[in-house]
Amino acid sequence: MLSDMKDSDNQFHRRLKKRRAVLMGLVLLLVVLFQVCRQMILPNEDQLRHDFHLSVLARFPEAARNLADRLGIQPLQGISPPDNPHSKGRVILVHGLDDPGIIWDDLIPVLQASRFQLFVMSYPNDQAIQASSRLFFDQMQHLARTDPGPVSVVTHSMGGLVARDMLTCPELNYSGAAAAGNVPEVRQLILVGPPNQGAHLARFRIVTEIKDQIYHLGVPGTHWLHCLLDGTGAAGVDLLPGSRFLTRLNQRPLPADVQIDIIAGMMLFSRKAGGIRDVLGDGLVSVNSTRLDDVSLIRVPGNHFSMIRNLIRSSTRVPPAVPVIVGLLE
Numbered sequence: 068m069l070s071d072m073k074d075s076d077n078q079f080h081r082r083l084k085k086r087r088a089v090l091m092g093l094v095l096l097l098v099v100l101f102q103v104c105r106q107m108i109l110p111n112e113d114q115l116r117h118d119f120h121l122s123v124l125a126r127f128p129e130a131a132r133n134l135a136d137r138l139g140i141q142p143l144q145g146i147s148p149p150d151n152p153h154s155k156g157r158v159i160l161v162h163g164l165d166d167p168g169i170i171w172d173d174l175i176p177v178l179q180a181s182r183f184q185l186f187v188m189s190y191p192n193d194q195a196i197q198a199s200s201r202l203f204f205d206q207m208q209h210l211a212r213t214d215p216g217p218v219s220v221v222t223h224s225m226g227g228l229v230a231r232d233m234l235t236c237p238e239l240n241y242s243g244a245a246a247a248g249n250v251p252e253v254r255q256l257i258l259v260g261p262p263n264q265g266a267h268l269a270r271f272r273i274v275t276e277i278k279d280q281i282y283h284l285g286v287p288g289t290h291w292l293h294c295l296l297d298g299t300g301a302a303g304v305d306l307l308p309g310s311r312f313l314t315r316l317n318q319r320p321l322p323a324d325v326q327i328d329i330i331a332g333m334m335l336f337s338r339k340a341g342g343i344r345d346v347l348g349d350g351l352v353s354v355n356s357t358r359l360d361d362v363s364l365i366r367v368p369g370n371h372f373s374m375i376r377n378l379i380r381s382s383t384r385v386p387p388a389v390p391v392i393v394g395l396l397e
Contacts (some may be wrong), residue, residue: 163224
């Protein structure tokens with residue numbers, strides 16, 4: 068009897084292992100098929116996603132208007148009003164991919180204490196980066212009508228690409244528009260963890276997308292189609308190394324009249340260049356991917372998020388990029 072039960076258990080475990088192996092094989096096959104099919108349509112994927120996004124906005128105009136009301140350049144209430152004679156200047160914060168703006172939670176109080184007038188630029192972070200840079204430009208035109216004075220821009224992750232595209236796009240001609248007083252002069256651009264050369268992990272951004280959507284579920288008035296209204300993932304295509312967007316962007320000269328600094332995070336911190344530490348970078352963006360020719364690079368310890376924001380709200384730690392940003396702005 069005992070031997071029969073053991074034989075039965077062994078057969079059950081063998082069947083279970085076989086089913087698991089078959090299931091894992093099917094999952095692997097689906098992943099391979101998806102990547103193969105994606106490579107076939109990749110040259111047009113960003114355009115297909117952009118066109119679909121536009122169709123969603125047209126199909127739900129009221130929801131699109133509600134979302135648009137939350138976007139753009141917004142002043143942070145109670146922080147250095149424009150007429151404050153002691154204000155050290157205006158700073159615009161630009162978030163990255165799948166981030167609702169919480170990345171600035173630890174930087175804002177420090178800049179507030181340093182008497183900077185702060186603005187936050189929000190945009191549909193899943194849409195094509197070019198669409199976001201156009202929105203940024205339009206918002207800068209609105210800001211110039213209120214106060215055409217100069218600004219500094221601090222960005223995190225993909226926000227750096229949005230700012231760079233706005234400043235270097237020949238069609239927008241930002242420097243010419245600034246000279247005419249149509250947009251504020253950007254004197255300084257600080258890029259924190261920018262994927263200037265792309266990031267392979269953009270292929271697996273579904274995790275950050277889920278996090279972003281869960282956050283917005285708790286925001287009153289969020290439409291049930293927010294996951295499509297804020298873009299259909301075209302930004303993830305733009306972020307891939309060698310994408311058409313990055314190829315065009317990196318072929319343009321950097322604006323000569325803007326002071327640009329790069330802050331790169333390192334999970335395994337070292338001040339020496341090269342080696343596995345640079346490849347690992349901040350865990351999402353390698354140090355080499357942040358680089359731009361003739362632009363200074365500052366290394367700080369931390370991953371893509373912890374270098375600028377505490378992951379635990381109750382923590383009193385000062386994220387290492389924060390004092391660096393303040394020092395550069397000062």
